Amino acid sequence: MKTWFKTGIAVIISTFMLIAMTACSQKESKVRVAEVTRSIFYTPQYVAIEKGFFKEEGLDVELTTAWGGDKTMTALLADGADIALVGSETSIYVYAQGASDPVINFAGLTRTDGTFLVSREKIDNFNWDMLKGSTFLGQRKGGMPQMVGEFVLKKHNIDPHADLELIQNIEFANIASAFGSGTGDFVQLFEPTASIFEKEGKGHIVASFGEESGEVPYTSFMAKESYIKKNEEIVEKFVRALYKAQQWVDENSSKDIAKVVQPFFEDSDLETLEVVVDRYKNQGSFAKEMKISKESWDNLQAIMEEAGELPEKVDYEKLVNTQIVDKVMKK
The missing domain is CATH 3.40.190.10 (Periplasmic binding protein-like II)
Structure with missing residues (x-):
């Protein structure tokens, strides 16, 4: 009886030690x-x-x-x-x-790049020149989306600071809601927001900045x-x-x-x-x-x-x- 008891205790202790070791291992591997x-x-x-x-x-x-x-x-x-x-x-x-x-x-x-150009109005034959004179709701200054946006605009002979009204002082998390509430003629958006806006009729995807900017x-x-x-x-x-x-x-x-x-x-x-x-x-x-x-x-x-x-x-x-x-x- 005592041998069985000692053996049982030993098994229980070993099990708890294994659980503790596993827990420590998981903690060390947390990223x-x-x-x-x-x-x-x-x-x-x-x-x-x-x-x-x-x-x-x-x-x-x-x-x-x-x-x-x-x-x-x-x-x-x-x-x-x-x-x-x-x-x-x-x-x-x-x-x-x-x-x-x-x-x-x-x-x-x-x-x-992972952003898309979204127009408030539906455009059947989009041309980048259509942005001239418009209000463009861009991304945060100094961030990759904004820099790629400006790079692509210049590629199409558009000066982002002279040929259109560029808005880039809105917090990243609030850009989509700002466009949704009426700010801007065009906006640069990530997915799935761009497609959701299109499905809800709030905007229309007209171009991809990723296709325009290269690797x-x-x-x-x-x-x-x-x-x-x-x-x-x-x-x-x-x-x-x-x-x-x-x-x-x-x-x-x-x-x-x-x-x-x-x-x-x-x-x-x-x-x-x-x-x-x-x-x-x-x-x-x-x-x-x-x-x-x-x-x-x-x-x-x-x-x-x-x-x-x-x-x-x-x-x-x-x-x-x-x-x-x-x-x-x-x-």
Whole structure:
């Protein structure tokens, strides 16, 4: 009887120790991710969460939406997040301020701009010259959407500060509602908002900034250099899960993808999500590979310089780490 009792106690103790060890392991593998906004543009990230690819790598990903590049970077620099999903231009801004612990881009998620030009009135044969003399509700000054917007306008011989009334002093999270309440003739919007507006008759998509601007590391995953050095294994697992998700998105239909990401967009119906996913897939917005190329990095800085927002040119090797992606791709 005593032997049985001791054996039982031993089993109970071993079980509790195993549970405790598992709990500690899960805590050590927790990754806090701050995304700049909630958009179908970031579909592979949501697929990695919903399909359990992060879980398969032993990661417990906690996702929060910061609603703005400045807020996202603040969360990262203040250790409120481990990894940020935000425009690569923010890492250049931080570097130019003399950061002792620079923010490093280690994986690309999108390779084009993700915004669309939405007109208040229906236009059957759109021409960029139609923006001249109009009121254009743009994105936040210094952010990637705004810089790409200005780059595309100039490409079509439109001076954004002389040929139209440019509004760019509205908070990122309030741009859509401002247009919905009557501000502006045209607006630059992310999805699914653009398609929702179109479906509700509040606006009409007339052009894609992504198709016009070319390849650029528009949104990438980044972390402080110190975090990557201390947690290289975790970052590698994070990248591996993302790569699985990117391949899954590339190989599956827009309808199946929409079903997977719908929990992240409860206010959008499945039909709208499918349309948006299809639009992004067709214009090649979702990166099939996570490696940020030097060519796209140079294009990013050219766009920033054109917009007058490049504080200084930064060498590709200083703020882009390709070693982790290369390691994952080889495996």
